[in-house]
Amino acid sequence: MADLHFFESIQRSLETETELRENIRTAVRDLERTCRTVGGYQLHVRDACYVEDKDMPQLPYVNSKPFSLELHQTGYEGEHIFVLLIQSIVGLPAIAAILSQVHSATTDSGVAQQVATALDRFANIRADIQNVAKLVPHEQYYRYNGMFMFTLQQAIFLAAYIVYLQTEKLLTVPQVEEMLGVEVSLRGTSPTFHIGIEDYLHGLVSITGELSRLAVNCVTHGDYSRPLRISKFVGDLYSGFQLLNLKNDALRKRFDSIKYDVKKIEEVVYDISVRGLAGNQTAVKR
Template structure:
């Protein structure tokens, strides 16, 4: 069996290392961009008025341009047909970006984000039932990001009551319950997704406890 010369092995190793280093750097930039969006959206937990929410959503969507830029940089670095080979370096910030985009759309419209909206915000095509060779949004990362939404909504429900907004938790509870019921129709075989899905029921329980407390105090009336 013919073996490669040492100099070719060394060159291949250095090229592989260079690709991983470049991907890691862009992934860190993507994480920082997501953290900036988180900082903007945290304002809605302090003041839950619609004016503040609309302002935060507008600023967050503007900052998603940085997210889209970094995802474009990743697309230029990751070799064709090697998405999953390097996905361990960037799957987490991509999932976070999906979750943040879903949260913004919920805040604006109180509904779940559509695939078309998400693709527009991130600048990536979702691999939904088809094979995409170029850099894309993996279906598991999409679902994982969506499953992170109820945790943020449970926090919003609690803070809404603190700020005197008693109707929002009821709307959040209805949305989260419907979302959970829809997700139950999916067959989660992936261990990470299964654990994340199982945690959603605890987020919903927190929201339901908020609604129950409002109910026994007579504060959930229109």
């Protein structure tokens, strides 16, 4: 089941992080507009490394040599982060492929076997993410966030799916921190590498699509009880997201898509009920 009180408690944290991200995007846009024309000169980032101080417009805050050094350092750090992310990106689809076999082995023993195999692979993902965390400089998390944001969201989704298959409960913040080895910042103010509350919620949203597919496949394999439990879980998760005051951003759009998964699962439950199979507990558990 999903804890609705948790969603109420993170509303303030979500607003703080969303505001911070919007402020960063606004600042970047303002900086880009400023850098397009500086004192009548066209200034491009790629040229900043080669222009001499005497050729720069007389602005007190422009110093090309330190800027050149900073660009070089940024490129060095970014390159190493990218290499580690490639390793993680290769590992995540492998785990997803293992978990996808749950749809063809919906018995309890079959599900447990696939989950155990996926968990063995998760140790490598944890190590890769921690290595990335070591490379991100202090207080520069949002500078590199765009490089690893989607990888973190995918890892959280897979962790949430594993936890559900094990316990039929929602992935909690302590479980995320344990499985990925990274702090979840509920206040959105951590200067170090962390998992933002938005990334956590993005991971949770992704699970509904897999569960709607699982509900259909369970019926195909004669398990009529699991879809009922899936329906209850996804319904609670949807109610939890409804408690959040989401802005018109990517998370809001993804939340809106949950209703289609809810509808698909409800149709499965309806068919089970109409055919009198709702009380049938003959699911194979070998």
